[in-house]
Amino acid sequence: MIWRSGALREQLDALRARFERSPGGPSASADEATERLEAAIDRHFAKQAATRVTADRLVGALDVIPQGIVLADAAGAIVFRNQTAASYLTARHGDALVGSLITELIVAAVRGESTTRTIEIFGPPRRSLQLRSVPLDDPDAAGAFLVIEDISERQRLEAVRRDFVANISHELKTPVGALGLLAETLLDEDDPAVAHRLTERMRREAFRVARTIDDLLQLSQIETSDAPEHELVGVDQLIGEAVDRTRPAAELRQVDLVVPPAPDGLAVVGDRRQLVSALANLCDNAVKYSDPHSKVELRARSSGPWAEIEVIDQGIGIPARDQERVFERFYRVDRARSRDTGGTGLGLAIVRHVVQNHDGEIAVSSREGDGSTFTLRLPIGPADPSHPEEPDA
Ligand SMILES: Nc1ncnc2c1ncn2[C@@H]1O[C@H](COP(=O)(O)OP(=O)(O)O)[C@@H](O)[C@H]1O
Ligand SMILES: [Mg+2]
Structure with a gap:
């Protein structure tokens, strides 16, 4: 008792x-x-x-929720704070700023005002915190309630979305604007040779708009399909299909496509269309950013849990500072060059999403002027039954 x-x-x-x-x-x-x-x-x-x-x-x-919670009594004295709130108050750079804002908002809430304020903490890491306070007017438990939320990620995503929309508009407006101008010029053109040239340019611009839209649609499809098809895809087939798509461009640029045979039976599980599209994008870049008469090689091997495919070129390379960013949508090292070669700036973003959907990895190593190697790693699937032998170790 x-x-x-x-x-x-x-x-x-x-x-x-x-x-x-x-x-x-x-x-x-x-x-x-x-x-x-x-x-x-x-x-x-x-x-x-x-x-x-x-x-x-x-x-x-x-204590385990990600928002900071602070409770104060009717006199404005803090009677409770959860661990998240405590961590903001003891954070090395934040405490003075966050602490005084908390006091200010609690005083306001005790007076009966609900307040919302955002504060930038310069870190590192740099963060934006949103503080909201509301009065508690229960006669038995009057006081103030305050919530602290880290809105940095939400703000980052919002900025990415805004940039994306701005980028799309720009990418589409440029060729559409060019089309309009070309059509206007064409209206007043009597010389058939000039008219032919203008029409040819119009065809190219229209083609570019179409490609950008195609790539955007593909990207959005890949982004939204969190459960891609799960079929067994032999690595040699995968490479074969990607190379078939790239061959016409390679022949046009007189780039030699070298494809040693993949290890027997090496296979991955996934969405064949997505995987072929990812690898074809890598091959396409390798060819596009190479000089004529150079070589692009596709090597496959198994490495621990991974089926690894390397796309190696001897082309212009990618400066170190751009290597992380080339996977962003619409990011190009050299806009003019990419535009000349018909690029949309979406290829590597597609690659990155396909890789994410398949629990794989994508890496690049490159030296400016020396060429680039893109390494695609995908989890090895069960051996391809169409091949009798075991995969190479
Ligand atoms: N193999 C490569 N060699 C050199 N630069 C490359 C290579 N692959 C990609 N890049 C750079 O990365 C940028 C982004 O590639 P991607 O997303 O495929 O767009 P793009 O449509 O321009 O090819 C390219 O514009 C180019 O600057
Ligand atoms: Mg590309």
Whole structure:
């Protein structure tokens, strides 16, 4: 019995002693009353203990949520803060700024005002925090409630989305604008040779718009398909299909495509169309950013858990500072050159998404002027049953 250890026990014992000393000794009804009192006190303390357990659980739960929570009493004194809130207050750079803003918002909330404020913490890492305070006007528990939320990621995504829309508009407006101008010029042109040239340029611009739209559609399809097809794809077939797509461009640029045979039976599991598209994009770039008469090689091997395909060129290479960024949508090292060669700037973004969908990896190593190697790693699937032998170790 929980209460027996406390001061209440002494009081109850005193009460009992008084009954016993009373003339005629303890009566039955006094005994009964004491029993009832004891039971009521037991129930009270059991309820209090249960409330304490619930409160502990709530505090535990509040400690694991990513938002900071601060509670203040009616005088504005902090009576509770969860671990996230505590971490903002003790953060090396944040504490003074965040701390004074918390105080300010709590004071306002105690006065009855709800307030929302955003604060930049210069870090590192640089973060944006949003603080919201509301008054608590429950007569038994008046005070203030304050939530701190890290909105850096939300802001970053919003910026990416805005850039993306701006980029798309730009990428489409440029060729569409050119088409309009060319058509206008064509209207006044009598020389058939010039008219032919203008028409040829119009065809190229229209083709570019179409390619950009195609790539955008493909990218959005790949981004939204979180569960791609799961079929067994032999690495040699994969390379074969990608090379077939690239061959016309390679012949046009007189680039030699070298494809040693892939290890027998080496296979991956995934969406064949996505995988071929990713590898074809890598081959296409290798050819496009190579000089005539150079060589592009596709090598496949198994390496631990990975089926690894390297696309190696001897082309212009990628400066170190751009190597991370080339996988971003519309990022190009040299805009003019990419445009000349018909690039949309979306190829490597497609590659990155396909790789993510397949739990793979993509890496680039390159030296400016020396060529580039893109390495595509995909988890090895069960051996391709169309090949009798085991894959090479
Ligand atoms: N093999 C490569 N050699 C040199 N630069 C490359 C290579 N692959 C990609 N790049 C650079 O990365 C940029 C992005 O590639 P990608 O997304 O395929 O767009 P693009 O449509 O321009 O080919 C290219 O514009 C180019 O500057
Ligand atoms: Mg490309």
